[in-house]
Amino acid sequence: MPCVAIADATGLHGHDVPQQEDARFSMAERREEQGTAPLPPYHLPVLPAEIDEWMNAQPGDAIIDGTLGGGGHTALFLEKGATVLGIDRDPEAIHYATHRLRSFSEKLHTYQANYSQMREHPGLPASGKVQGILLDLGVSSHQLDCAERGFSFQKDGPLDMRMGPNAVMTAADFVNDSSEQEICQVLREWGEEPQARRIARLIVDRRAKQPFTRTSDLAQCIENSIGRHGRTHPATRTFQAIRMRVNEELSLLHDALEAALHCLAPGGRLLVITFHSLEDRMVKQFMQHRAKPFIDDPTWPAPRSNPEHFLDLPTRKAISASSAEIATNPRARSAKLRVALRNCQPIRTP
Numbered sequence: 001m002p003c004v005a006i007a008d009a010t011g012l013h014g015h016d017v018p019q020q021e022d023a024r025f026s027m028a029e030r031r032e033e034q035g036t037a038p039l040p041p042y043h044l045p046v047l048p049a050e051i052d053e054w055m056n057a058q059p060g061d062a063i064i065d066g067t068l069g070g071g072g073h074t075a076l077f078l079e080k081g082a083t084v085l086g087i088d089r090d091p092e093a094i095h096y097a098t099h100r101l102r103s104f105s106e107k108l109h110t111y112q113a114n115y116s117q118m119r120e121h122p123g124l125p126a127s128g129k130v131q132g133i134l135l136d137l138g139v140s141s142h143q144l145d146c147a148e149r150g151f152s153f154q155k156d157g158p159l160d161m162r163m164g165p166n167a168v169m170t171a172a173d174f175v176n177d178s179s180e181q182e183i184c185q186v187l188r189e190w191g192e193e194p195q196a197r198r199i200a201r202l203i204v205d206r207r208a209k210q211p212f213t214r215t216s217d218l219a220q221c222i223e224n225s226i227g228r229h230g231r232t233h234p235a236t237r238t239f240q241a242i243r244m245r246v247n248e249e250l251s252l253l254h255d256a257l258e259a260a261l262h263c264l265a266p267g268g269r270l271l272v273i274t275f276h277s278l279e280d281r282m283v284k285q286f287m288q289h290r291a292k293p294f295i296d297d298p299t300w301p302a303p304r305s306n307p308e309h310f311l312d313l314p315t316r317k318a319i320s321a322s323s324a325e326i327a328t329n330p331r332a333r334s335a336k337l338r339v340a341l342r343n344c345q346p347i348r349t350p
């Protein structure tokens with residue numbers, strides 16, 4: 001599947017979608033429709049057996065796939081007879097999955113939006129009517145593989161990293177316009193980069209002479225500064241941190257978890273796959289707090305019932321990929337699946 005640099009809704013940071021790319025996009029689809037070539041792969045879904053088992057989709061269920069991507073997980077739910085509301089902020093994912101899953105067009109409804117907006121989108125079922133929600137976080141292989149999208153330090157491309165046109169800035173905006181202190185903080189907190197201070201200083205010194213515009217330029221600059229140790233590229237953590245900042249990944253995840261509580265019917269399943277320790281910690285703490293019938297505080301005479309007891313945990317531990325899956329899909333190595341079930345406690349809105 002050819003990729004197209006995404007057009008910005010504001011036109012400020014956008015890269016026009018070249019006509020020629022559009023034509024290639026539809027050519028791959030035409031060849032697939034004619035049966036002369038399969039649709040190029042987009043993303044290999046992680047933990048497919050585990051997602052299938054824990055979602056346990058039934059005919060007639062309404063399921064929100066908040067991270068539609070190439071539609072791999074969604075296909076599992078559709079094959080069970082469920083209706084899927086597929087959300088993705090990336091127009092390319094919406095385009096690909098809609099085409100790939102066109103034989104299910106009556107049961108697949110797609111929305112280009114942030115998953116944090118799952119409650120607000122017109123056409124979604126009323127609150128409390130959804131039997132399952134899946135969030136499979138991070139980027140798709142397609143996004144990483146497209147040099148034009150600017151996610152990869154291994155491929156030269158514009159320093160972009162926006163998952164969709166609704167991101168507030170590009171990666172170039174972040175590295176060229178943020179203060180040294182903010183860059184350092186983002187690299188330290190979100191990239192867990194031990195050399196955050198040194199890299200931030202280097203970025204600020206270099207951009208004073210020439211702003212960064214290309215992924216290879218930033219990656220090379222980081223490598224020149226801190227050198228290569230071991231097999232991991234020295235720019236790995238920096239690129240991950242910048243991507244998370246550009247796409248506001250942690251704050252949107254928090255909002256999505258809250259929204260999911262409102263959408264799920266009693267007994268509804270919430271499945272979240274993370275690839276990053278900060279995200280996993282957020283999901284774990286969110287679920288564990290809402291699974292406590294009672295909460296306590298040293299200043300209280302006795303434990304009190306938890307007004308946010310909205311979930312039950314069928315398993316407290318995160319589920320990881322089998323070694324067989326990791327052998328065929330190395331990306332699954334860092335995947336962690338957490339599962340919670342919505343209980344009957346209503347959410348009181350103030």
Ligand SMILES: C[S@@+](CC[C@H](N)C(=O)[O-])C[C@H]1O[C@@H](n2cnc3c(N)ncnc32)[C@H](O)[C@@H]1O
Pocket residue numbers: 043044045046066067068069070071072073074087088089090093113114115116136137138139140141163252
């Ligand atoms: C790991 S891929 C999902 C792959 C998918 N499960 C499949 O089987 O093909 C993650 C997807 O989530 C999307 N995404 C990331 N953050 C998002 C957000 N805040 N709102 C909506 N989509 C988001 C990305 O654009 C990407 O397509």
